Amino acid sequence: MSKQNQIPEVDIVVDEKAGVIREVKDERKLRSKSGHERRVNTAIYVILVLMSVIWLAPFVFLVFQSFRSYALESGGMVNYLLPKTWSLDNYRWLLSGESNFIRWYGNTLFIAIFCAAIQTVMVLSVSYALSRLRFKGRKLIMNTVLVLGLFPGFLTMITLYFLLKQLGLTQSGAIPGLILIYCASSGMGYYISKGYFDTIPKSLDESARIDGATRFQVFKKIIMPLAKPIVIYTVLMAFMAPWGDYVFASYVAFGSEPNYNVAVGLYRWVNVNDYQGYFTRFCAGGVLVAVPITILFMCLQKYYVEGVTGGAVKG
Amino acid sequence: MKKILALVLAAAMLLSMTAVASADYSGDLKIWVAEAVVDFTKQAVEDFKAAHPEYAGMTVAVEPVGEGDAANNMITDVEAGADLYVFAQDQLARLVAAGALEEVEPSNAERVAAENDAGSVGAVTLGGKMYAYPMTSDNGYFLYYDKSVVTDPTSLEAILADCEKAGKNFYMEINSGWYQTAFFFGAGCELTYDTDDNGNLVGCNVNYASENGVKALKAMIKLAQSPAFVNGSSFSTATNVGAIVDGTWDANAAMEAFGENYAACKLPTVDGFQMGGFGGFKMLGVKPQTDDDKLAACDALAAYLSSEEVQIARYNERQWGPSNLNAQKLEAIQQNPALAALADQLQYTVPQGQYPAEYWSLATGLGDDILADKLDDADDAKLMEVLTNFQDTAISYANK
Amino acid sequence: MTDLEFLKLSGPAKTAWKIGDFFRRLPGKIAGGCKKLGLGVVSLFKNFGLNIADLVQTFIHGDWKTKLSYLVMGFGSAARGQWGRGLLFFLFQTVFNLYMVNFGVAYLAKLNTLGTIETYKEGRRTVYGDNSFFILLYGVLTLFFVLAFIYTWRMNIKQNKISEQILKSGHKLKSTKDDLKSLADEQFHKTLLALPTLGVFVFTILPILFMILVAFTNFDATHQPPSKLFTWVGWDNFRQLLSSDTASYGNTFKQVLFWTLVWAFFATFLNYFLGMLVAIMINKKGIKLKKLWRTILVMTIAIPQFVSLLYVSKMFAADGLINSYLLKWGWISQPIPFWTNAHWARVTIIVINLWIGIPYLMLIATGILMNIPADLYESARIDGANAFQMYRKITLPYMLFVTGPYLLSSFTGNINNFNVIYLLSGGRPLSLELSGNAGYTDLLITWLYKMTVTDTNYKLAAVMGILVFVVSAVINLVVYNMIPSVKNEEDFQ
Structure with a gap:
């Protein structure tokens, strides 16, 4: 109550011409701001x-932690921050090939590259079709995707596992299996890029159509060159996601260590009791995963911002 | 004439028998063991193949899937699971019920029963049938401590006082149904389940809701209030350890961490009673097979991997305590500090039987309530109510 | 209430009125929905009748090519020179027939029992019996196949009828070449959507339908194919999850649902307002190094969560870095129970989630703030408004208007925000007051995960999935119905 009283009474005036709710303030005057401004x-x-x-x-x-010496100190958790002996032990061990780390890294990179390519094609196809083309069933498709999106993703884990197993894509076939399930339904994530396509003026298509171009040619020659930011955004998102997936990756590859991705391999080092003293190795592995992704992300940050902002505004 | 015929027949039978016995198998075979013994197991498999030329062509994959994950993975998808896998004994009924364990081949079963300690043989048997090969008799817990910190390891109060004084941590995972029984069983309570021949739980024997139960619960609450106490049982994630209740699998980590102050002994007393708990075993199971030859190969390999020779080798490599009677008599094993501590503790423990999966989360619930200080101000009546609730729920799992 | 009256209400009162209004209109809406549904059913039957009539008419009046097409799909098209179409129809029919004879019929026949042959032993060898899982899965798939076949067959007849009419009127039919060409033009959407639709059908729709059906079976650890059969049990699983007698999970479900909603609320709105605040601070005139501040914050988005969150979770453990240092410095005498006390754990999770969420919202808000016309602020300043008033009267309404749909989808997203909870607390602490392995920080989705992976209790996981859907759907419906009024009120453009 008292707080409300501190704020001066405000009359709301609806300025009809501008359509703006504006406040007409009482006598508080502009004061010399420099001192105040500096404090703020x-x-x-x-x-x-x-x-x-x-x-x-x-x-x-x-x-x-990743630089703590494995040989001279300990690989487990400690209650101090700065290592007593700095060393590259953990990194050397990871890259020595004694564990499957390099393989996991390769697996994840492989998945990420394929997903980036396939998902981008899928997403762009769907979003272009729904944004620029008008056909029977368009609304139906959009509503279906909306409803399907309300089901939690993990619900179908067991079904997906056995579907993949029928195709021989679990355990030793987990890598292509994961690519398949990451990509198969990726068309459902069309929202953000559809929003982007919506902002490209329709008149561009129409004039090209009048000149006799087919819809495919319009897509290829006119829209795609304009869609570079959203393409980069889609590629970036598709490339980054597989690095963090633990749930599906562990469920599809269980029992087959060479076919884990980095997330599963590293997660097990700290959360499964069989591994003693792997904490610093986990940290080093985490650094090796995070650094390239972070650099990539920083380079393409501009497109990311464009994507999320556009997506948020369009909903 | 008849004699000759009989001879020929006998010879033919003999031939056919040897043919069956040495039915060679050269397909794939998958084994799951804990990460720590993957290399060891690979070597053992090579030795096995060298000794059995009929299996020389077999391709064996050894994957690191620990005892904890193995049972869950087997239940999720038996077909994709390993042909041989190691698990802890409390999973036996669950695995039998899910159809993930094959009975031990009769001649192997006889040998297993004769060569291993009685506890482990009991643990692999369900409804009169043997379902797995015992590998270790060391799946229990005891106390590791730092000699320079803990002066009197026989009483929990003294250990906590020493740790508090030295600013060190005392670790015990009291929100685990496995470690919790150290208090309840030690105070004289009982919690076991009866199973039928198919691995289904049909009855529950429990008396937690008793004076002894309240005594045990109070001891746990008091432990949780000590500033030195940390909930946990894994050396790799423990910091600043003064003492820890843990098992033989962490022996190497403990030796490394404590250095020359490394020591191990049975669990201490608390509030006047000796802490008890589970004595347990790890065992090797064979998955049901649709191919007779492959099953024969699995049987032979499982028998070898759980034999005296391999158990001793495994001890030498990893200090895992054998279940084989001859191996247990070895001097080195009898003098191993961790195994000696475990053997000492064993007299106060109950062989771990079969428990429903729900029991473990129920026990975690009780432990988490203690850790969250919910029971700190409770009087005896309230504690009795908590235990009665716990007991009723535990019983309800058996009557589904 | 007139628009003018509505505008005079304060913010909370407006929201309250809107929610109240939604429920006031609810009976009418339900009645309307029922009526629509009824009309739908009526028109369905009507359509069915019309279709049958049309089929009969076409057969009677059609030429022999058309008549033969009733048996051999695509014959008419092929005979009239449309080879491509004819071949496709014919291929589809062949594949369908082969599938039905070899698999389909067998699976369909077992769908009502989900299998009866138990696994048995032959000597020591195991012989697996029926596999309920695949019977259900392929049974559902076969049903779809049958529907698709009926639809295609109908199309095939219609095609004949249309072709006949076209030919009668003296026009020419499209050649196969024309058909292929149109796939890059008039029918371009078919080219674009074919693969994505197939993917979504096989890997999303089919599995979801399958799991919905699993909710009515006893598929769990003790009824696990291939060793064991499972079968239909009706509504039993819903009863177990929702009723509140002792052996059921009803009370736990309420508790978890409550926390899920509380969590989603804080994770959405706290992040939203604080993220906006940070964006405003960074974008304020006179603040230097804007890019640096942004980059530092944004790093949390780039680094995989399983690394950062797992590490942070260990930092907050009883023996983790934070407690260790606080103890060392003598600020506390007992470790802070970040993960062991339910209230601490919940607050800790919400706070750590700020660390994840603020950068994200900061980026979004930055983009939008730049779009707010500067003259709005200018005129406000001339009127003498201070910073807070400008925020409340210009920035906030504008942001809310523009990001309304985002807030909604973010709320639904947070209901299903698995990573943060799973990697930080794993749902702990548990309690004797909760059952079914659920903890005080478990969301419905993490509980579902535990049911699937830890307890292999698929039947309850399936019920849980359906309930999560219902919760999300209700929230979406309520909010969607409120959004139009939001738009009218605050339309800036």
Whole structure:
């Protein structure tokens, strides 16, 4: 109650011409802002620095732990931050081929590349069709996807597992199997790029059609060159997702260690009791996964921002 | 004439018998063992193939799937599961009920019964039938401690006081149904399930809702309140360890961490009673097979991997305590500190029987309530109510 | 209530009125829905009748090519020179016939029992019996195949009728070449959508239907194919999950549902407002190094969650870094029970989720804030509004208007936000007050996961999946019905 009283009474005036709800303020005047402004900015800087520390801390800690010497200290968890002996033991071990880490890394990279290619084609096909073409059943498709999206993804895990198994794509065939299930339904994620296509003026298509171009030619020659940002966004998302998937990857590949992805392999090192003293190795592995992805992401950040913003605005 | 015919017949029978006995198999075979013994098992398989030329052409894959995951994975998809796999004894009934275990071949069964300790033979038997080959008799827990921190390992109160003084942690996983029984069984309570021949649970014998149960629960609550106490039982994720209740699988980690102060002994007493718990076994199971030759190969390999020779070799490699009677008599094994501690603890334990999957989450529920300090202010009546609730739920699992 | 009255209400009152309004209109809507459904059923029967009549008419009036097409699909098309179409029809019929004879009929026949032959032993060899899983899966698939066949067969007849009419009127039929060409033009959507539709059907629709049916069977660890059979049990599983007698999970379900909604609310709105705040701070005039601040925050999006969240979860453990240092510095004497106490665990999760969510929202808000016309602020400033008032009257309404649909989908997304919970707390702590392996931080989705993977209790997991769907659908319906009024009220353009 008291808080409300501190805010001066405001009359709402609907400015009909502009269609804007604007407030007409009482006598509070513009004051000399410089002192006030500086105080506000300082406060903001303090907050931002604090936030940066909090946001970066886990990663910095992770890197510290990954450099702890395995031979001279311990590979397990410890209750201090800075290693007593710095070394590359963990990285050397990971890259020595003593574990399957390199293989897991390769598997994941393989999956990511294929997903990036196939998912992009699927997503762009669906979103282009739904955005630019008008045909019978278009609304039906969109509503069906909406309803299907309300079912939780893990519900069908067991069914997908046995479907893949029928095709021989589990355990030793897990890598192509995972690519198949990541890609098969990826068309359902058409929303963001459809939103992007919607913003490209229709007149472009129409003039090309008048010149005798087929719809395929319009798609290839006119729309695709304009869609570069959304293509990059789709590729980026499709490429990044497989690196973090633990649930499906572990369910499809169980019992076949060479066919794990990095997430499954590393997760097991810290969460399965059979592995003693693998914590620093987990950290080092995490760093090796995170660094290239982060760099890639930073380079393509612009497109990512465009994608999410567009997606959020369009819904 | 008749004699000759009989002789020929006998010879033919003999021939056919040897033919069956050495039915060679050269297809694939998959084995799941814990990560720590993958290389060891690979070597053992090679030795087996060298000794059995009829199986020389067999391709054997050894995958690291630990005892914890193996049973779950087998139940999820028997067909994709391993042909031979290691699991802890409490999973036996579940695996039999899910059709993931083949009976031990009769002649092997006789030998297993004769060569292994009685507890382990009992543990692989369900409804009079033997379903697995015992591998270790060390699936129990005891105390590892740092000699420079803990001066008197015989009493929990003293251990906690020492750890608090030294600023070290005392680890015990009291929210696990496995470690929890150290308190309840030690205080004189009972919790076992009866099974029928198919591995279904048909009855529950439990008396947690008793004075002894309340005594055990109080001891756990008191333990959880100690500043030195941390819930956990795995050396790899433990920090600043003064003492830990753990098993032989962590012996190497404990030796490394404690160095020359490494010591192990039976569990301490608490509130005047000796802590008890489960004594357990790890065993090797064979999956039901649709091919007779493959089944024969599995039988032979399982018998070899659980034999005296391999059990001793496994001890030498990983300090896993054998279930084989001859192996147990070896001097090195009798003098191993961890195994000695386990043997000492064994007299206070109950051989672990069959438990429903729901029991473990029920016990975790009780442990988590203690850890969340929900029972700190409870009086005896309230604790009795909690235990009665626990007991009724435990019984309800048997009557489904 | 008139629009003017509505505008004078305060924010919360508006929302309350809208929700109330939704429920006031609900009976009418349900009645309307029922009426529509009834009309739908009527028109379905009508259509069915019309179709039958048309089939008979076509047969009577059609030429011999058409008549033969009733038996041999595609014959008419092929005989009239449309080889491509004819061949496709014929191929489909052949595949269908082969499938039905070899598999389909056998699976369909067993669908009512889901198999009767038990697994048995022959000597020591195991002989597997019926596999209920595949009977159900292929049974459903076969049903679809039959429907698809009927539809295609009908199309085949219609095709004949149309072709006859075209020929009668003296026009020419499209050649196969024309058909192929049209796939890049008039029929381009078919080319684009063929593969994605097939993928979605096989790997999403079929599995979902299968799991819905599993909810009515006793498929669990003790009825696991291929060793054991499972069969139909009706509504038993729903009863076990929802009724509140002691052996059932009803009370636990309520508890988990409650936390799921609370979690989704905080994870959505707290992230939203704080993310917006951070964006406003970074974008404020006079703040330097804008790009640096943004980049630092955005790193959490790039790093796979199984690395960052697992690590953070260990940091907060009783013996983790945070407690260790706080103890070392003497700030606390007992470790803070981040993961063992239900309330602590819930708050910790929500707070750590800010660490994940703020950067995301910061990016979105940055993009949108830049689009707000600067003259809106200018005129407000001339009127003497302070920063907070401008935020409340311009920024916030604009953001809410533009991101309304996003908020909705983000809310549904958070209901199903598996990673954060699973990697941080794994649903713990458990309690004797909860049953079915559920913990105080479990969401419906993590509980579903536990049921599937840990307990192999597929029947309950299936019921849970259906319930998650119902919850999401209800929320979506309610909000969608409220959104139009939001639009009218705050239309800026």
